[in-house]
Amino acid sequence: MKGSLFAFLGGAFITLQGVANTRISQDIGTWQTASITQFTGFLVSLLVVMFVRDKNWKKLKNVKPLYLTSGAFAAIIIFSNVASIEYVGVTLSISVLLIAQLSLTFLIDGKGWFGIPKQKMRLPQFVGIAMMVVGVVILRF
Known part of the structure; x- marks a missing residue:
């Protein structure tokens, strides 16, 4: 919690x-x-x-x-x-920021970089990030 x-x-x-x-x-x-x-x-x-x-x-x-x-x-x-x-506004900026953070954390977890225990990335995690990307595309229009 x-x-x-x-x-x-x-x-x-x-x-x-x-x-x-x-x-x-x-x-x-x-x-x-x-x-x-x-x-x-x-x-x-x-x-x-x-x-x-x-x-x-x-x-x-x-x-x-x-x-x-x-x-x-x-x-x-x-x-x-x-x-x-300044260029795209707060909502889109933070949305893309979150996607960038999650994408990099997938790599870090999946590869075990920086001494982090390796995590297996499964289909639900990839579907989740894809849904976020689709959400940002919708926000953009």
Whole structure:
């Protein structure tokens, strides 16, 4: 139940962030918006870590250096979301975003990339993603 709640909150906040960032970028530019968003996200995360007083920082040396670059993806995510919302609107942008996420997760699960246990993808999963694609095509018209 908690996992579903957090997923719902994450999805809602991705949408809110995308809309807010699009509005900000109209005044100052997309990369400037990405910088501000990254910075404010860093500050909030740092405050939470300080408030919770989590000592897991000591385990940082156990993380593969390649994975430490994942925060850089956020700048690309923000830029892509803002540009997409400006061109095609919020509904279509988020719909395509979800399809892209699911498609990549199918590959990650199916291939067992990044140390994730392999999952067998069956027909119902492919039918589900196909239905989403058809839904986006319908939304487009």
